[in-house]
Amino acid sequence: MKQTSLCPRLQKSMDIIGKRWTGLIIYQLLQGPQRFGAIEASLPLSGRLLSERLKDLEQEGIVRREVFPETPVRIQYSLTEKGKALESVIRDLENWSRDWIETEPKSST
Template identity: 55%
Template sequence: MDTAIICPRFESAISLLSQRWTGLIIYQLLSGPQRFSHLTDVIGISGRLLSERLKNLEAQGIVTRTVYPETPVRIEYELTEKGFSLKPVMDEIQNWSQVWIDPIETK
């Protein structure tokens, strides 16, 4: 029997994107820079978990964090060029889900 070998880069990419909430964070940031509180509200994720995911995405070079020296301090997150290059992938997942995922299954 022929055994297929999974490319380590592909495996790493799937591992990163399959972390809970990570895909939704990237998808949300495709629309532009956003504040932490906006992301928690829109996605419905806890602040602790969002912070963890954003730090990981930042370490991977997918997200940048910009601190604006205002009062109060304003912090925004946005996709890097590397992060924004995921747009075609996210668009295809969106298209696929519209055809193949039954809305009832998501509950």
Template identity: 75%
Template sequence: MIVYQLLSGPQRFCTIEAKVGISGRVLSERLKDFENEGIIRREVFPETPVRIEYSLTNKGLALE
């Protein structure tokens, strides 16, 4: 579900959480797992407040 959600492009945590419908804690764990596997990229933007976006890597896009 998370990978499918990111097929449309980079998204923020709150957007993914609302669309996938799982708790923030579980989503956070899954995103970390996918990031460690090289499926998802986490990009931090140096803004105030800090903005973090998640997107698929080439490996993640290959899962489509």
């Protein structure tokens, strides 16, 4: 993606949370730690794509992946402090979309 000199930090943040499904994954994890299956069941995306996005978020320090040494192994995902700091951004977008975004097209009748 082409870099801009306008505000490289804003561009980087938009590149991170602007990826498809990433904002909704963060939104889901705002409810607290969850297992992969619970996140997958809450969103209409493939397990492969969810896994990819969770890895991206983990690399960025937004999501923590915790492995519990049990049989079978239990893996849980949660937001880090950096991830939790996005709550106000996500909530503001939620409120803005409630006021300004139509989910169903208006009928012309």
